[in-house]
Amino acid sequence: MPAVVETPLALKRRARRINKELAEKYPYAHAELDFRNPFELVIATVLSAQTTDVLVNQVTKILFAKYPDARAMAEADPAELEAILQPTGFFRAKAKNVLALSTRLVDEFDGEVPGRLEDLVTLPGVGRKTANVVLGNAFGVPGITVDTHFGRLARRFGWTDSEDPVKIEFDVAELFEPRDWTMLSHRVVFHGRRICHARRPACGACPVANWCPSYGTGETDPAKAAKLLKYELAPGQEALLDKLLAETSRAAEIRMESQLELKRSRR
Numbered sequence: 388m389p390a391v392v393e394t395p396l397a398l399k400r401r402a403r404r405i406n407k408e409l410a411e412k413y414p415y416a417h418a419e420l421d422f423r424n425p426f427e428l429v430i431a432t433v434l435s436a437q438t439t440d441v442l443v444n445q446v447t448k449i450l451f452a453k454y455p456d457a458r459a460m461a462e463a464d465p466a467e468l469e470a471i472l473q474p475t476g477f478f479r480a481k482a483k484n485v486l487a488l489s490t491r492l493v494d495e496f497d498g499e500v501p502g503r504l505e506d507l508v509t510l511p512g513v514g515r516k517t518a519n520v521v522l523g524n525a526f527g528v529p530g531i532t533v534d535t536h537f538g539r540l541a542r543r544f545g546w547t548d549s550e551d552p553v554k555i556e557f558d559v560a561e562l563f564e565p566r567d568w569t570m571l572s573h574r575v576v577f578h579g580r581r582i583c584h585a586r587r588p589a590c591g592a593c594p595v596a597n598w599c600p601s602y603g604t605g606e607t608d609p610a611k612a613a614k615l616l617k618y619e620l621a622p623g624q625e626a627l628l629d630k631l632l633a634e635t636s637r638a639a640e641i642r643m644e645s646q647l648e649l650k651r652s653r654r
């Protein structure tokens with residue numbers, strides 16, 4: 388039987404349906420890196436390569452207490468910086484990037500993180516992915532962040548057939564309104580970390596199984612699939628999930644307030 392070809396409109400509708408279901412499943416989805424301003428976010432994102440956000444959050448707490456802004460960081464002693472960054476891996480390269488990035492911010496941008504993609508990607512260690520994370524989360528400018536989870540899920544959803552992050556970003560951007568891009572990115576990454584894993588996706592416990600052409604790639608038995616879930620969805624983590632759900636509206640308010648505060652302070 389020939390495969391049924393999905394029209395662009397049907398694809399768009401299905402993609403939006405998936406986003407809606409993910410929004411209901413993860414109302415608490417957010418950027419998992421801790422930050423209080425664009426500088427902290429750009430540094431944390433650079434440090435997050437090849438490591439976990441949890442580890443980066445532990446390290447940046449110490450890092451920003453010692454070097455709170457680009458000027459302080461640009462003058463950091465490289466050996467001291469390396470010692471702080473060591474737990475994140477590739478610490479020599481990361482220390483070098485952080486120093487070069489801070490120096491460039493001081494020299495070219497008056498110590499401030501620029502709010503435009505074309506400027507951000509000129510900073511050492513900052514590619515499109517990092518730039519979009521910073522724009523979307525610290526400046527409120529819509530951006531699609533294509534990391535390994537996002538790329539894998541976009542292909543499984545049939546939103547793209549590309550392996551190239553820039554092509555994936557453009558393919559997915561066609562399917563959604565810009566205002567949805569940033570939250571979509573968080574939700575898809577949350578889903579990739581918790582349910583739609585690289586090796587064994589938990590299809591039998593997946594809220595978007597009805598709209599996913601890759602259903603069956605992983606475990607379809609509901610009981611077995613439930614055991615594969617991670618973080619707050621993992622068996623035995625019901626109290627954590629309840630807490631996150633209860634705090635969702637407050638967390639959204641706090642994020643909104645801090646964004647407004649940030650915008651005010653930059654006027």
Ligand code: SF4
Pocket residue numbers: 543582583584588589590593594595596599600601602603604605
């Ligand atoms: S149905 Fe399976 S492949 Fe599709 S999103 Fe869910 S877990 Fe991933």
